[in-house]
Amino acid sequence: MKGPRPRAAAAVQSTPELRRPRFRRQLPQQRRAALIAATIECLKRYGHEGLSIRTISAQAGVSVGLINHHFPNKDELVAAAFRHFNRELVDGLRAAAVRADTPAARMRAFLDASFSPPNLDADVLAVWVVFWGLYRHSRPIQRVQRDTYTGYVRLVRGLLADLLSGADDGGKGRGRRGGVNLRLAAIGLTALLDGLWLEWCLEPGKFRPREAVALCESWVDALCRRATAWN
Amino acid sequence: MKGPRPRAAAAVQSTPELRRPRFRRQLPQQRRAALIAATIECLKRYGHEGLSIRTISAQAGVSVGLINHHFPNKDELVAAAFRHFNRELVDGLRAAAVRADTPAARMRAFLDASFSPPNLDADVLAVWVVFWGLYRHSRPIQRVQRDTYTGYVRLVRGLLADLLSGADDGGKGRGRRGGVNLRLAAIGLTALLDGLWLEWCLEPGKFRPREAVALCESWVDALCRRATAWN
DNA sequence: AAACTTGTTGAACGATCGTACAACAAGGCG
DNA sequence: CGCCTTGTTGTACGATCGTTCAACAAGTTT
Incomplete structure:
Protein backbone atom coordinates (compact mmCIF):
# COMPACT_ATOMS: atom_id res chain seq x y z
CA MET A 1 0.00 0.00 0.00
CA LYS A 2 1.78 3.06 -1.27
CA GLY A 3 -1.13 5.41 -1.93
CA PRO A 4 -2.33 8.28 0.21
CA ARG A 5 -2.89 7.27 3.79
CA PRO A 6 -5.79 8.29 5.99
CA ARG A 7 -5.20 11.01 8.45
CA ALA A 8 -6.48 11.44 11.97
CA ALA A 9 -9.29 14.00 12.13
CA ALA A 10 -8.09 17.28 13.60
CA ALA A 11 -9.63 18.19 16.94
CA VAL A 12 -12.36 20.73 16.36
CA GLN A 13 -12.04 23.87 18.42
CA SER A 14 -15.49 25.00 19.55
CA THR A 15 -14.36 28.51 20.45
CA PRO A 16 -12.48 29.81 17.45
CA GLU A 17 -11.59 33.12 19.06
CA LEU A 18 -9.43 31.28 21.63
CA ARG A 19 -7.82 28.95 19.14
CA ARG A 20 -4.06 29.31 19.07
CA PRO A 21 -1.85 28.23 16.20
CA ARG A 22 -0.75 24.62 16.54
CA PHE A 23 2.81 25.63 15.72
CA ARG A 24 4.85 28.64 14.81
CA PRO A 72 19.71 16.27 4.69
CA ASN A 73 20.23 13.53 7.28
CA LYS A 74 21.16 12.87 10.87
CA ASP A 75 24.90 12.84 10.30
CA GLU A 76 24.80 16.35 8.93
CA LEU A 77 22.81 17.58 11.91
CA VAL A 78 25.34 16.04 14.28
CA ALA A 79 28.19 17.54 12.32
CA ALA A 80 26.51 20.95 12.44
CA ALA A 81 26.20 20.57 16.20
CA PHE A 82 29.88 19.67 16.38
CA ARG A 83 30.75 22.78 14.36
CA HIS A 84 28.70 24.97 16.67
CA PHE A 85 30.22 23.35 19.73
CA ASN A 86 33.73 23.99 18.42
CA ARG A 87 32.98 27.56 17.51
CA GLU A 88 31.53 28.34 20.92
CA LEU A 89 34.61 27.00 22.64
CA VAL A 90 37.20 28.73 20.50
CA ASP A 91 35.32 32.03 20.46
CA GLY A 92 34.91 31.94 24.22
CA LEU A 93 38.54 31.16 24.89
CA ARG A 94 39.75 33.77 22.43
CA ALA A 95 37.46 36.39 23.95
CA ALA A 96 38.78 35.58 27.40
CA ALA A 97 42.38 35.84 26.27
CA VAL A 98 42.04 39.06 24.32
CA ARG A 99 40.75 40.94 27.33
CA ALA A 100 44.15 40.80 29.04
CA ASP A 101 47.06 43.13 28.28
CA THR A 102 50.30 41.20 28.55
CA PRO A 103 51.18 37.91 26.90
CA ALA A 104 51.45 36.25 30.30
CA ALA A 105 48.07 37.58 31.38
CA ARG A 106 46.51 36.44 28.13
CA MET A 107 47.83 32.94 28.64
CA ARG A 108 46.59 33.02 32.20
CA ALA A 109 43.12 34.14 31.11
CA PHE A 110 43.04 31.45 28.44
CA LEU A 111 43.90 28.76 30.96
CA ASP A 112 41.46 30.10 33.53
CA ALA A 113 38.69 30.00 30.98
CA SER A 114 39.68 26.51 29.94
CA PHE A 115 39.28 25.24 33.47
CA SER A 116 36.13 27.00 34.59
CA PRO A 117 32.47 26.81 33.58
CA PRO A 118 30.98 26.42 31.13
CA ASN A 119 33.92 24.59 29.63
CA LEU A 120 34.98 22.56 32.65
CA ASP A 121 31.72 20.69 33.05
CA ALA A 122 31.64 16.91 33.05
CA ASP A 123 28.56 16.81 30.84
CA VAL A 124 30.09 19.24 28.37
CA LEU A 125 33.37 17.34 28.31
CA ALA A 126 31.52 14.08 27.74
CA VAL A 127 29.98 15.66 24.65
CA TRP A 128 33.46 16.27 23.29
CA VAL A 129 34.38 12.66 23.88
CA VAL A 130 31.32 11.41 22.03
CA PHE A 131 32.07 13.67 19.08
CA TRP A 132 35.66 12.47 19.02
CA GLY A 133 34.43 8.92 19.13
CA LEU A 134 32.43 9.55 15.97
CA TYR A 135 35.38 11.09 14.18
CA ARG A 136 36.98 8.13 12.51
CA HIS A 137 33.86 6.77 10.87
CA SER A 138 31.97 9.94 9.94
CA ARG A 139 33.07 12.03 6.99
CA PRO A 140 31.01 15.08 8.02
CA ILE A 141 32.60 15.06 11.48
CA GLN A 142 36.05 14.79 9.92
CA ARG A 143 35.31 17.76 7.73
CA VAL A 144 34.23 19.91 10.67
CA GLN A 145 37.25 18.86 12.70
CA ARG A 146 39.59 19.88 9.90
CA ASP A 147 37.81 23.20 9.50
CA THR A 148 37.70 24.21 13.13
CA TYR A 149 40.72 22.60 14.73
CA THR A 150 43.10 24.93 12.95
CA GLY A 151 41.44 27.87 14.67
CA TYR A 152 42.07 26.33 18.05
CA VAL A 153 45.66 25.47 17.27
CA ARG A 154 46.26 28.97 15.91
CA LEU A 155 44.95 30.44 19.13
CA VAL A 156 47.25 28.30 21.27
CA ARG A 157 50.24 28.91 19.02
CA GLY A 158 49.60 32.64 19.05
CA LEU A 159 49.48 32.76 22.81
CA LEU A 160 52.66 30.71 23.07
CA ALA A 161 54.46 32.75 20.44
CA ASP A 162 53.71 36.04 22.18
CA LEU A 163 54.81 34.61 25.45
CA LEU A 164 58.02 33.11 24.16
CA SER A 165 59.09 36.13 22.14
CA GLY A 166 59.93 37.77 25.46
CA ALA A 167 62.46 35.05 26.27
CA ASP A 168 66.07 35.28 25.03
CA ASP A 169 66.15 34.31 21.41
CA GLY A 170 68.52 31.38 21.35
CA GLY A 171 67.40 29.90 18.08
CA LYS A 172 65.56 32.20 15.72
CA GLY A 173 63.81 31.55 12.47
CA ARG A 174 61.01 29.36 11.35
CA GLY A 175 58.68 28.69 14.24
CA ARG A 176 61.28 28.96 16.94
CA ARG A 177 61.12 31.38 19.86
CA GLY A 178 63.56 31.23 22.72
CA GLY A 179 65.07 28.07 21.31
CA VAL A 180 61.75 26.26 21.52
CA ASN A 181 60.07 24.49 18.67
CA LEU A 182 56.79 26.37 18.57
CA ARG A 183 54.93 23.62 16.74
CA LEU A 184 55.86 21.02 19.32
CA ALA A 185 55.16 23.39 22.18
CA ALA A 186 51.64 23.95 20.90
CA ILE A 187 51.12 20.22 20.46
CA GLY A 188 52.23 19.60 23.99
CA LEU A 189 50.09 22.32 25.53
CA THR A 190 47.07 21.20 23.55
CA ALA A 191 47.63 17.64 24.66
CA LEU A 192 47.95 18.72 28.27
CA LEU A 193 44.71 20.68 28.06
CA ASP A 194 42.80 17.89 26.35
CA GLY A 195 44.21 15.28 28.67
CA LEU A 196 43.23 17.22 31.77
CA TRP A 197 39.77 17.69 30.32
CA LEU A 198 39.52 13.99 29.72
CA GLU A 199 40.56 13.22 33.28
CA TRP A 200 38.02 15.69 34.59
CA CYS A 201 35.38 14.03 32.45
CA LEU A 202 36.21 10.58 33.78
CA GLU A 203 36.86 11.56 37.38
CA PRO A 204 35.72 15.07 38.16
CA GLY A 205 37.24 16.26 41.40
CA LYS A 206 40.49 14.31 41.16
CA PHE A 207 42.13 17.70 40.92
CA ARG A 208 41.02 21.27 41.40
CA PRO A 209 40.66 23.68 38.50
CA ARG A 210 43.42 25.89 39.85
CA GLU A 211 45.71 22.88 40.02
CA ALA A 212 45.10 22.25 36.33
CA VAL A 213 45.93 25.87 35.58
CA ALA A 214 49.08 25.54 37.65
CA LEU A 215 50.11 22.42 35.75
CA CYS A 216 49.70 24.17 32.43
CA GLU A 217 51.50 27.29 33.61
CA SER A 218 54.46 25.35 34.88
CA TRP A 219 54.61 23.66 31.50
CA VAL A 220 54.70 27.04 29.82
CA ASP A 221 57.23 28.35 32.33
CA ALA A 222 59.48 25.45 31.56
CA LEU A 223 59.26 26.36 27.91
CA CYS A 224 60.17 29.97 28.60
CA ARG A 225 63.06 29.32 30.89
CA ARG A 226 65.24 27.08 28.86
CA ALA A 227 65.79 25.73 25.41
CA THR A 228 64.82 22.11 25.50
CA ALA A 229 66.39 19.22 23.71
CA TRP A 230 63.60 18.94 21.19
CA ASN A 231 65.06 18.42 17.80
CA MET B 1 1.55 -16.88 19.56
CA LYS B 2 3.82 -17.83 22.41
CA GLY B 3 3.96 -21.59 22.02
CA PRO B 4 6.74 -23.68 20.53
CA ARG B 5 7.69 -22.54 17.07
CA PRO B 6 8.45 -24.75 14.11
CA ARG B 7 12.01 -25.32 13.21
CA ALA B 8 13.68 -25.49 9.81
CA ALA B 9 14.55 -29.05 8.83
CA ALA B 10 18.26 -29.72 9.14
CA ALA B 11 20.08 -30.40 5.88
CA VAL B 12 20.59 -34.12 5.50
CA GLN B 13 24.13 -35.24 4.86
CA SER B 14 24.20 -38.11 2.39
CA THR B 15 27.75 -39.19 3.24
CA PRO B 16 27.85 -39.51 7.00
CA GLU B 17 31.53 -40.39 7.11
CA LEU B 18 32.41 -36.88 5.83
CA ARG B 19 30.00 -35.03 8.07
CA ARG B 20 31.71 -32.58 10.34
CA PRO B 21 30.22 -31.13 13.51
CA ARG B 22 28.16 -28.04 12.84
CA PHE B 23 29.89 -26.27 15.72
CA ARG B 24 32.45 -26.89 18.39
CA PRO B 72 23.84 -11.26 30.94
CA ASN B 73 23.46 -8.46 28.41
CA LYS B 74 25.34 -6.35 25.89
CA ASP B 75 26.51 -3.75 28.36
CA GLU B 76 28.29 -6.37 30.41
CA LEU B 77 30.02 -7.74 27.32
CA VAL B 78 31.20 -4.26 26.40
CA ALA B 79 32.37 -3.65 29.95
CA ALA B 80 34.26 -6.95 29.90
CA ALA B 81 35.91 -5.89 26.67
CA PHE B 82 36.84 -2.59 28.28
CA ARG B 83 38.35 -4.42 31.22
CA HIS B 84 40.40 -6.64 28.91
CA PHE B 85 41.51 -3.64 26.88
CA ASN B 86 42.67 -1.86 30.01
CA ARG B 87 44.48 -4.88 31.35
CA GLU B 88 46.32 -5.45 28.08
CA LEU B 89 47.55 -1.87 28.04
CA VAL B 90 48.68 -1.67 31.64
CA ASP B 91 50.31 -5.10 31.58
CA GLY B 92 52.14 -4.26 28.37
CA LEU B 93 53.42 -0.94 29.62
CA ARG B 94 54.46 -2.37 32.95
CA ALA B 95 56.27 -5.23 31.27
CA ALA B 96 58.11 -2.79 29.03
CA ALA B 97 59.14 -0.64 31.97
CA VAL B 98 60.27 -3.43 34.23
CA ARG B 99 62.79 -4.70 31.70
CA ALA B 100 64.99 -1.63 32.18
CA ASP B 101 67.46 -1.17 35.02
CA THR B 102 67.52 2.48 36.04
CA PRO B 103 64.56 4.68 36.90
CA ALA B 104 65.30 6.89 33.91
CA ALA B 105 65.49 3.90 31.58
CA ARG B 106 62.25 2.52 32.94
CA MET B 107 60.51 5.81 32.29
CA ARG B 108 62.01 5.87 28.82
CA ALA B 109 60.84 2.35 28.10
CA PHE B 110 57.38 3.18 29.39
CA LEU B 111 57.14 6.20 27.12
CA ASP B 112 58.55 4.33 24.14
CA ALA B 113 55.94 1.62 24.59
CA SER B 114 53.22 4.23 24.96
CA PHE B 115 54.07 5.72 21.60
CA SER B 116 54.70 2.66 19.49
CA PRO B 117 52.54 -0.19 18.21
CA PRO B 118 50.31 -1.75 19.21
CA ASN B 119 49.32 1.11 21.48
CA LEU B 120 49.94 4.00 19.12
CA ASP B 121 47.48 2.90 16.47
CA ALA B 122 44.68 5.18 15.34
CA ASP B 123 42.16 2.33 15.36
CA VAL B 124 43.18 1.26 18.84
CA LEU B 125 43.08 4.81 20.14
CA ALA B 126 39.64 5.31 18.64
CA VAL B 127 38.49 2.32 20.67
CA TRP B 128 39.59 4.11 23.82
CA VAL B 129 37.65 7.18 22.84
CA VAL B 130 34.47 5.19 22.24
CA PHE B 131 34.82 3.50 25.62
CA TRP B 132 35.37 6.85 27.29
CA GLY B 133 32.31 8.19 25.52
CA LEU B 134 30.24 5.42 27.09
CA TYR B 135 31.57 6.10 30.56
CA ARG B 136 29.14 8.65 31.91
CA HIS B 137 25.98 6.73 31.10
CA SER B 138 27.02 3.13 31.68
CA ARG B 139 27.38 1.81 35.21
CA PRO B 140 29.36 -1.30 34.15
CA ILE B 141 31.86 0.87 32.29
CA GLN B 142 32.21 3.11 35.33
CA ARG B 143 32.89 0.12 37.51
CA VAL B 144 35.62 -1.17 35.21
CA GLN B 145 37.19 2.26 34.96
CA ARG B 146 37.36 2.56 38.74
CA ASP B 147 38.85 -0.93 39.02
CA THR B 148 41.53 -0.60 36.40
CA TYR B 149 42.45 3.07 36.34
CA THR B 150 44.13 2.85 39.71
CA GLY B 151 46.55 0.31 38.28
CA TYR B 152 47.55 2.68 35.53
CA VAL B 153 47.94 5.61 37.89
CA ARG B 154 49.99 3.51 40.27
CA LEU B 155 52.30 2.55 37.45
CA VAL B 156 52.82 6.16 36.41
CA ARG B 157 53.24 7.31 40.00
CA GLY B 158 55.73 4.56 40.70
CA LEU B 159 57.85 5.46 37.71
CA LEU B 160 57.77 9.12 38.66
CA ALA B 161 58.56 8.42 42.30
CA ASP B 162 61.61 6.33 41.46
CA LEU B 163 62.80 8.97 39.07
CA LEU B 164 62.31 11.87 41.43
CA SER B 165 63.84 10.19 44.45
CA GLY B 166 67.18 10.67 42.74
CA ALA B 167 66.70 14.45 42.67
CA ASP B 168 67.66 16.59 45.66
CA ASP B 169 65.04 16.17 48.31
CA GLY B 170 63.80 19.68 48.88
CA GLY B 171 60.50 18.79 50.46
CA LYS B 172 60.10 15.32 51.86
CA GLY B 173 57.15 13.50 53.32
CA ARG B 174 53.79 12.46 52.04
CA GLY B 175 53.87 12.17 48.29
CA ARG B 176 56.59 14.69 47.71
CA ARG B 177 59.88 13.90 46.01
CA GLY B 178 62.35 16.56 45.05
CA GLY B 179 59.91 19.25 46.12
CA VAL B 180 57.37 18.06 43.61
CA ASN B 181 53.80 17.12 44.42
CA LEU B 182 53.78 13.54 43.21
CA ARG B 183 50.02 13.37 42.87
CA LEU B 184 49.92 16.39 40.60
CA ALA B 185 52.94 15.24 38.65
CA ALA B 186 51.22 11.95 37.88
CA ILE B 187 48.05 13.75 36.88
CA GLY B 188 50.00 15.98 34.54
CA LEU B 189 51.96 13.17 32.94
CA THR B 190 48.83 11.07 32.50
CA ALA B 191 47.06 14.01 30.92
CA LEU B 192 49.96 14.62 28.58
CA LEU B 193 49.97 10.98 27.52
CA ASP B 194 46.22 10.80 27.01
CA GLY B 195 46.16 14.14 25.23
CA LEU B 196 48.88 13.10 22.82
CA TRP B 197 47.04 9.86 22.18
CA LEU B 198 43.89 11.80 21.46
CA GLU B 199 45.71 14.05 19.01
CA TRP B 200 47.22 11.05 17.29
CA CYS B 201 43.76 9.53 17.04
CA LEU B 202 42.28 12.65 15.46
CA GLU B 203 45.24 13.55 13.27
CA PRO B 204 47.78 10.76 13.03
CA GLY B 205 51.04 12.05 11.67
CA LYS B 206 50.81 15.58 13.09
CA PHE B 207 53.82 14.59 15.17
CA ARG B 208 56.24 11.72 15.19
CA PRO B 209 56.27 9.13 17.96
CA ARG B 210 59.74 10.16 19.05
CA GLU B 211 58.55 13.76 19.32
CA ALA B 212 55.83 12.64 21.70
CA VAL B 213 58.38 10.79 23.78
CA ALA B 214 60.57 13.91 23.79
CA LEU B 215 57.66 16.03 24.94
CA CYS B 216 56.95 13.71 27.83
CA GLU B 217 60.59 13.43 28.78
CA SER B 218 61.09 17.16 28.85
CA TRP B 219 58.05 17.34 31.12
CA VAL B 220 59.64 14.83 33.45
CA ASP B 221 63.00 16.59 33.23
CA ALA B 222 61.37 19.82 34.25
CA LEU B 223 59.95 18.04 37.25
CA CYS B 224 63.34 16.67 38.23
CA ARG B 225 65.28 19.83 37.83
CA ARG B 226 63.39 22.25 39.99
CA ALA B 227 60.73 22.49 42.62
CA THR B 228 57.74 23.99 40.97
CA ALA B 229 55.32 26.46 42.41
CA TRP B 230 52.57 23.86 42.75
CA ASN B 231 50.88 24.31 46.07
C1' DA C 1 24.53 -47.44 23.10
C1' DA C 2 21.49 -44.91 25.82
C1' DA C 3 21.16 -41.12 29.04
C1' DC C 4 22.57 -36.84 30.38
C1' DT C 5 24.57 -32.19 30.56
C1' DT C 6 25.01 -28.00 28.53
C1' DG C 7 27.10 -25.16 24.86
C1' DT C 8 24.89 -23.62 20.68
C1' DT C 9 21.54 -22.38 17.18
C1' DG C 10 18.21 -19.44 14.86
C1' DA C 11 13.51 -17.91 14.51
C1' DA C 12 10.53 -14.81 16.64
C1' DC C 13 9.29 -10.75 19.51
C1' DG C 14 8.45 -6.01 20.47
C1' DA C 15 10.84 -1.80 20.45
C1' DT C 16 13.20 1.67 18.15
C1' DC C 17 15.92 3.33 14.48
C1' DG C 18 16.37 6.97 10.13
C1' DT C 19 13.86 8.43 6.41
C1' DA C 20 9.97 9.48 3.11
C1' DC C 21 6.02 11.80 1.99
C1' DA C 22 1.12 13.23 1.64
C1' DA C 23 -1.62 16.22 4.19
C1' DC C 24 -2.09 20.25 6.91
C1' DA C 25 -1.69 24.99 8.20
C1' DA C 26 0.67 29.52 9.34
C1' DG C 27 1.77 33.66 7.50
C1' DG C 28 2.33 36.80 3.53
C1' DC C 29 0.37 38.77 -0.67
C1' DG C 30 -2.95 39.97 -4.18
C1' DC D 1 -11.29 36.98 1.28
C1' DG D 2 -9.00 33.41 -1.55
C1' DC D 3 -4.44 32.12 -3.36
C1' DC D 4 0.17 30.81 -2.69
C1' DT D 5 4.39 29.52 -0.54
C1' DT D 6 6.59 26.67 2.50
C1' DG D 7 7.51 25.43 7.31
C1' DT D 8 5.48 21.68 9.89
C1' DT D 9 3.10 17.50 11.17
C1' DG D 10 2.58 12.59 11.90
C1' DT D 11 1.87 8.17 9.91
C1' DA D 12 3.96 4.62 7.50
C1' DC D 13 7.81 1.78 6.01
C1' DG D 14 11.62 -1.30 6.04
C1' DA D 15 15.63 -2.18 8.58
C1' DT D 16 17.90 -3.26 12.66
C1' DC D 17 18.18 -3.28 17.49
C1' DG D 18 18.69 -6.44 22.22
C1' DT D 19 16.68 -10.23 24.13
C1' DT D 20 14.12 -14.66 24.70
C1' DC D 21 13.62 -19.49 24.33
C1' DA D 22 12.43 -24.10 22.43
C1' DA D 23 14.94 -27.15 19.79
C1' DC D 24 19.20 -29.18 18.52
C1' DA D 25 23.53 -31.45 19.06
C1' DA D 26 28.44 -32.08 20.82
C1' DG D 27 30.76 -34.36 24.16
C1' DT D 28 30.93 -36.83 28.49
C1' DT D 29 29.19 -40.19 31.66
C1' DT D 30 26.93 -44.30 32.87
Missing part, protein backbone atom coordinates in the same frame (compact mmCIF):
# COMPACT_ATOMS: atom_id res chain seq x y z
CA ARG A 25 6.67 28.87 11.55
CA GLN A 26 10.25 29.98 11.96
CA LEU A 27 13.02 31.05 9.66
CA PRO A 28 15.18 28.10 8.64
CA GLN A 29 18.17 29.76 10.24
CA GLN A 30 16.45 29.98 13.63
CA ARG A 31 15.02 26.48 13.46
CA ARG A 32 18.34 25.03 12.51
CA ALA A 33 19.93 26.74 15.50
CA ALA A 34 17.24 25.34 17.78
CA LEU A 35 17.74 21.84 16.44
CA ILE A 36 21.48 22.12 16.93
CA ALA A 37 20.97 23.28 20.51
CA ALA A 38 18.60 20.39 21.12
CA THR A 39 21.15 17.96 19.73
CA ILE A 40 23.80 19.17 22.13
CA GLU A 41 21.39 19.11 25.04
CA CYS A 42 20.47 15.50 24.24
CA LEU A 43 24.15 14.60 24.07
CA LYS A 44 24.73 16.14 27.47
CA ARG A 45 21.81 14.28 29.01
CA TYR A 46 21.97 10.88 27.38
CA GLY A 47 25.35 10.61 25.70
CA HIS A 48 25.60 8.82 22.39
CA GLU A 49 22.19 7.24 22.95
CA GLY A 50 20.64 10.69 22.90
CA LEU A 51 21.58 11.06 19.24
CA SER A 52 18.30 9.79 17.83
CA ILE A 53 15.90 11.70 15.63
CA ARG A 54 13.03 11.16 18.03
CA THR A 55 14.94 12.17 21.13
CA ILE A 56 16.28 15.32 19.51
CA SER A 57 12.98 16.38 17.96
CA ALA A 58 11.22 15.83 21.30
CA GLN A 59 13.86 17.95 23.02
CA ALA A 60 13.34 20.67 20.43
CA GLY A 61 9.57 20.41 20.72
CA VAL A 62 9.01 19.60 17.07
CA SER A 63 7.86 16.59 15.12
CA VAL A 64 10.11 13.85 13.82
CA GLY A 65 9.81 14.95 10.21
CA LEU A 66 11.14 18.43 10.69
CA ILE A 67 14.78 17.49 11.06
CA ASN A 68 14.95 16.07 7.55
CA HIS A 69 13.38 19.24 6.27
CA HIS A 70 16.26 21.36 7.59
CA PHE A 71 19.10 18.84 7.40
CA ARG B 25 31.59 -26.64 22.03
CA GLN B 26 34.05 -24.60 23.98
CA LEU B 27 34.70 -23.88 27.60
CA PRO B 28 32.85 -20.77 28.76
CA GLN B 29 36.15 -19.13 29.58
CA GLN B 30 37.46 -19.58 26.04
CA ARG B 31 34.22 -18.54 24.39
CA ARG B 32 33.99 -15.45 26.54
CA ALA B 33 37.51 -14.50 25.55
CA ALA B 34 36.65 -14.96 21.88
CA LEU B 35 33.55 -12.81 22.21
CA ILE B 36 35.55 -10.09 23.95
CA ALA B 37 38.15 -10.19 21.19
CA ALA B 38 35.39 -9.95 18.58
CA THR B 39 33.90 -6.97 20.37
CA ILE B 40 37.18 -5.10 20.29
CA GLU B 41 37.75 -6.00 16.66
CA CYS B 42 34.31 -4.66 15.74
CA LEU B 43 35.04 -1.46 17.64
CA LYS B 44 38.27 -1.02 15.71
CA ARG B 45 36.57 -1.58 12.38
CA TYR B 46 33.25 0.18 12.78
CA GLY B 47 33.50 2.35 15.87
CA HIS B 48 30.48 2.70 18.09
CA GLU B 49 28.25 1.34 15.33
CA GLY B 50 30.11 -1.93 15.53
CA LEU B 51 28.77 -2.54 19.02
CA SER B 52 25.74 -4.57 17.98
CA ILE B 53 24.97 -8.13 18.94
CA ARG B 54 24.71 -9.21 15.33
CA THR B 55 27.92 -7.54 14.22
CA ILE B 56 29.88 -8.97 17.12
CA SER B 57 28.47 -12.49 16.84
CA ALA B 58 29.18 -12.49 13.10
CA GLN B 59 32.75 -11.38 13.81
CA ALA B 60 33.11 -14.17 16.34
CA GLY B 61 31.54 -16.69 13.96
CA VAL B 62 28.73 -17.65 16.31
CA SER B 63 24.99 -17.20 16.37
CA VAL B 64 23.20 -14.22 17.85
CA GLY B 65 21.88 -16.13 20.81
CA LEU B 66 25.24 -17.20 22.16
CA ILE B 67 26.24 -13.85 23.56
CA ASN B 68 23.36 -13.83 26.03
CA HIS B 69 24.34 -17.30 27.09
CA HIS B 70 27.78 -16.13 28.23
CA PHE B 71 26.97 -12.54 29.20
